[in-house]
Amino acid sequence: MSVDFHQNFAQFFHALEILEPQEKSTQYMSFQSTLKEGAIHRFIPRTDLEVVVSDYSFHQEHRMNVSTAKPMVEISYCLQGTRGVHISNCEFEVTAGTCTMQLMEQVEANFIFNKDESYQMVGIGIPVTTFNHYMEKINGNDGTSTKFSTVLGGSPFRFFQENINPLDMLMVKQLLEALAANRLTNLELESTALQLLTRTCQTFFPHSTNPMEFSRDDRAKLVQARIIMAENMLNPPSIMELSRLVGLNDYKLKKGFKEMYGTTVFSYLREKRLEKACYLLQSGTMNIMEVANAVGYSNSSHFAEVFKEKYGLNPRDFVRYRSQ
Known part of the structure; x- marks a missing residue:
């Protein structure tokens, strides 16, 4: 199994001028420059998994260019701060309270950090082989599993973003508390990281037992239906109201929702x-x-x-x- 994806993190740390490329299982890195302050914790609980906890700020606007060395997948939970990201001629904004997933081959990225803004993030990185393995486990081995190359579709980079699920937020905060108290074992760190990874994959790549039955437009409407229900917990729409809101008939809504998310709308x-x-x-x-x-x-x-x-x-x- 290739573990070269760790080089991508090392390049990022090197660009921050805090670390020469290396691969220790645990590293605590603090900034020495007067332009920035804070620290980064790097953990490698096993060869195909890297967990990075970042907590820092810059005393002036900071721009940073990084080139990835190897293909990889990274999920990131942004707890504080807003930063801009430019990759493959596309612009993204990562804001507090969001979870992102990035699938990347060899790309160049430009990061923009705001002056005097605190950034707190938890990142989890894996190689392509591990991503493909977990997607097969999540979606089954019946030929419907989502693969890295399929998601990219010929592009060198794909970016997904959504608000952090409340239960995931709880898991992330418990992880940070345990790390701060130095009471998290290597096995517990690995287990928590893989749970978050699995839940995030299920969020961005929901399993469909019959994916060809629904068009891309229908799938987008089903995603919108899920968002509407999640954002209207106190006064959720009825099935008929939800059907009108997203533009799907109630039969296709109920059938499609069950196939994409493995549960009914109200479950x-x-x-x-x-x-x-x-x-x-x-x-x-x-x-x-x-x-x-x-x-x-x-x-x-x-x-x-x-x-x-x-x-x-x-x-x-x-x-x-x-x-x-």
């Missing part, structure tokens, strides 16, 4: 509500009744029942467990 809504509830309970800013109302449950007993069904603990025990 998906239930999952999103519970994931957000989990995050809100973890944050400690609301009591249990307030959390239930915030995710669309007016009956606290019913909320406790469905929460326990998903997480194995009722909300009160979950809060007590997390506080410990």
Whole structure:
């Protein structure tokens, strides 16, 4: 298995003027320049996986050019800061609260960092072979799995972006807390990184049992239907209303949603509500009744029942467990 993708991260660190290219399993890198401050933690829990935790800022606008050496896939969770990225004649903006996935061959990238803005990010990188392996596991080995070359479609670079899922945000924050307290084992780091990787792949490349039945336009409408449901947890539209909003008849909406996401529209809504509830309970800013109302449950007993069904603990025990 090729592990040369680590060179891409080393090139990025070298461009920041903090590291000569090398591949230690754990590195803590702090800035020495007066133009920037902060640090980067680099972890390589296994040869085909790299996890990078970045927390830094620049005292003036900073532009940086980086060339990738080897094909790779990277997912990144941006917790703070907004930065511009120019790759392959395309411009992107990475903002706080978003998750991005980048599939890249050998490309040149230009990064723009704003003056006096704090940047906090968690990145997870893997080689092409590992991406293809996990996509086959996610989508099955029946010939419908998504491959690196298929996604690129002849282009050297593809970029995907979406708001960070509440449960993923919880996992990322727990990861950061454990790393800061130096209480995360190498195996736990690997496990968490692979869970995030798998969940992100499922988000950006949902499995369809019959992908040829729906046109690209239909699939885009199904994605829009998912976004509408996730953004309207308190007052979700009915199936008929959702059909009108996205421009699909109710039969195609229900059938397509089940095939793309492996669940019904309202089962998906239930999952999103519970994931957000989990995050809100973890944050400690609301009591249990307030959390239930915030995710669309007016009956606290019913909320406790469905929460326990998903997480194995009722909300009160979950809060007590997390506080410990």
